[in-house]
Ligand SMILES: Nc1ncnc2c1ncn2[C@@H]1O[C@H](COP(=O)(O)OP(=O)(O)O)[C@@H](O)[C@H]1O
């Protein structure tokens with residue numbers, strides 16, 4: 001299988017006042033295309049920091065990151081924006097929908113930046129919303145939708161530009177058990193259609209639904225949880 | 228291994244830039260979602276542009292109206308008035324002893340070659356009575372040339388003759404308004420009226436002429452100068468009959484300057500004035516062109532003043548837009564984060580916020596142009612001058628509002644574009 005993510009010695013250091021605080025201390029990570037991976041670890045261990053680097057929202061302080069054979073380490077801001085738009089769909093714990101826009105408008109947003117035509121945008125966004133089971137709620141604003149529905153809109157938005165990789169940082173963290181299952185079923189379905197999916201979660205039964213679990217501890221990856 | 232990764236493909240990793248129409252739609256949607264704030268933010272630009280458009284338009288209208296009016300007064304006429312230019316004692320001309328005389332007028336007529344027709348006048352406000360009706364008018368004592376020089380025509384009767392002038396006959400010609408006030412629709416010619424208690428016989432009635440500057444010929448009565456001097460005013464200058472003004476029609480407009488020069492010299496000799504000795508002229512010579520010039524400079528000054536105030540309003544308006552845009556960027560930090568997370572480039576964010584600032588300002592400018600034109604239109608109707616739309620002022624207004632939008636938007640838009648997506652997403 002071709003490699004989706006290849007990371008070598010990724011470090012991330014935050015500067016707090018006068019001191020440098022290392023969060024990631026040399027992450028080596030390889031994820032194959034079509035894989036379904038969950039990242040676990042204690043709160044504050046650096047899971048989101050790692051996800052943001054994988055998702056091209058943030059840059060590592062050191063190390064190399066290759067995505068689908070492209071070296072992203074030295075890529076420009078414009079290049080990273082291209083990757084975020086075309087290759088990656090990001091799902092957040094807090095949904096991060098635009099509150100003044102309808103579900104349909106939210107889903108169309110990535111296509112606006114892809115330069116798609118109005119009709120093309122609409123068509124593809126409708127398909128994506130249908131796919132997450134919200135074909136009948138396209139005109140609703142986020143405030144008119146339940147948490148689970150909002151997260152499904154966010155997943156539709158992540159899908160609309162047909163990414164190769166979907167990243168979800170605690171996608172069920174703000175949801176109850178029932179809707180958590182709906183969202184996980186959706187992500188599992190996406191993976192079964194060939195999309196590489198990486199999620200961050202606290203919950204072992206959610207992680208258990210993925211093919212592989214990675215543990216972050218002390219800024220490094222562990223194969224097994226270290227008790 | 229890393230270095231070997233297809234470098235050539237990286238150079239093509241770029242999203243197409245968003246179309247201007249797309250950016251405009253986003254900007255207008257954002258502004259529309261906060262209508263009250265948008266409207267208030269526009270206010271400074273609206274006021275500034277409205278003022279610029281209204282004032283330049285009204286200024287041009289007033290100016291062209293006055294020019295037409297003064298042309299009506301006679302472009303080929305020089306007016307001599309008693310009183311000096313500098314000492315401000317022009318008022319000495321009205322009523323009391325005056326230095327300008329009937330013989331000055333006759334001297335100009337006979338000695339200034341480019342003077343075609345010369346007329347002199349003496350004026351005084353007086354109460355005029357006919358039967359039960361009375362009205363206050365200006366009585367002008369003048370000569371037989373007055374009607375020709377001032378383009379006055381009669382609707383009935385006739386002007387007085389040279390003989391009636393010399394004999395100081397008690398005859399009068401009425402302005403159109405005076406006739407209406409005293410006689411209504413009945414016949415005036417041949418009737419007797421009383422001016423300051425003295426009986427005058429009406430010889431003729433003038434056609435309506437309309438106000439000219441501060442004078443309204445329709446509210447005047449013309450009587451022979453000799454009669455007025457003797458019976459109504461009752462004072463003479465040392466060397467003859469005093470007059471307040473002499474109007475001189477020159478043979479052609481090109482001769483105005485020559486006439487001015489010759490008349491000045493003639494009157495200085497006659498009045499024994501030696502500028503070399505430091506004497507001041509006791510008369511002044513004015514042409515319609517002079518009046519147009521004076522008025523233009525007054526209107527120009529007024530325009531400059533209001534435009535300066537408008538400019539201040541525009542600067543303040545621009546600062547207001549910049550301020551609101553900065554607030555808006557802070558409020559929408561999370562939105563910016565979301566947009567960047569789904570692939571918005573720095574340029575796309577910059578364009579969006581710049582477009583919002585320009586849209587606010589340009590909309591304000593457009594409204595200002597509309598409002599300014601409307602105000603100018605209303606003022607033109609209300610004060611009766613031609614409605615002139617200055618295209619360059621409109622273009623300037625719209626152009627200016629664009630520039631203000633760009634200047635006000637550039638700093639907030641750049642601060643939005645530079646936001647780190649992670650930090651932006653974490654804000655609330
Ligand atoms: N921008 C930042 N500046 C400073 N410290 C940060 C920043 N972002 C995250 N951190 C710190 O890095 C650590 C890891 O954060 P995070 O990756 O969000 O952890 P997790 O997602 O595993 O809970 C935390 O201690 C957090 O306070």
Ligand SMILES: [Mg+2]
Pocket residue numbers: 047048049169
């Ligand atoms: Mg986290």
